[in-house]
Amino acid sequence: MTISGSDVPLYRLVEEESGRVIIAAREINGFFVESDDVESEDILILGSAREPLRLGKDLTDVELRVVNSAGEAIGSYYIGRVGLRSTFEGKGCVGEGGFVATFYGHACPYVAAGAIWRRWASGSPIAKGEWVEYPVESHDSWLHVVQNSWFETGHAAKRYGVGEICVIDGRQILGESSFYCALGESVNGPGGYFGSTLDGLADCLASSQNSGAPFELVWERFSDAQERMGALLAASAIDVLREFCVNVALR
CATH class of the missing domain: 3.30.370.10 (Barstar-like)
Structure with missing residues (x-):
């Protein structure tokens, strides 16, 4: 699985009821999958937690929000339960690590949606016929x-x-x-x-x-x-x- 992403947070894992931000992420790898691959494997969350998190304890009532360059929500997915399995560090790059997680089979069957979301989040207006x-x-x-x-x-x-x-x-x-x-x-x-x-x-x-x-x-x-x-x-x-x-x- 390729680890990539810009420095601008595109995603937030939040507690749906309170809106509390748990993790801000530059990229979520493994969530957007081919339509016939509904069982997602490990999810790589490239980002950092807003507060200390305990590995091995599931997060509950989690919503994955897509945010634009101004930090405004432009999309959302209700995930529910998220398991944080381990952390990883970026290769030679401080602050480019993240979490290995499971969304317990929850995936989005639109493989190109991640790249398209980043385009929508850029702040540049969508052009006619784009x-x-x-x-x-x-x-x-x-x-x-x-x-x-x-x-x-x-x-x-x-x-x-x-x-x-x-x-x-x-x-x-x-x-x-x-x-x-x-x-x-x-x-x-x-x-x-x-x-x-x-x-x-x-x-x-x-x-x-x-x-x-x-x-x-x-x-x-x-x-x-x-x-x-x-x-x-x-x-x-x-x-x-x-x-x-x-x-x-x-x-």
Whole structure:
């Protein structure tokens, strides 16, 4: 397992009820895993404790928070029980050690999410279409970060944009996750969320009914997207949109 990370803390292990910070970490290795590798192995926490900790005693009611460069929470995962097994020192670098821990099988099945979280935490605004620059196999991780951060930062499942016309480009849609990345951005701007499943899309549309006039969705190069995301999903998404009075124009 590779040990790496910047000097800026990206994660905090906190006691959920009190918000007390237990460990501040530059990196968490072994938590973000391939989707078929749900049983995580040892977790390497590159960071330091805010107070003395006793190895071998489990921490309880633990939440893993992702924080940005200003120290504000932008994402979270409820872990529950964390076992601290041992400590380690960084090779030749003072202060670059940390803990070997177990999250008792709790893992996040989005392997690229760690790198994407670091990008989101940098403080630089997310650019329009930035998600397209990532490999298609990372689009599910981008969508996961979008959804997690959207709710963690106080947003609701609804439309915040005020534009009457939203546009998505079928050339950017390479699968189901790509579709929801494109849709969320078109409706709520870069980094915006507007569903990650058909049920989630319906929730967003239902919550948006009283927030403004119905909008039009212009789906450019629809045939390109339909082929890659699947005709059934494309048709189902259009049905859901039209059910909530969205005018969908296919081009």
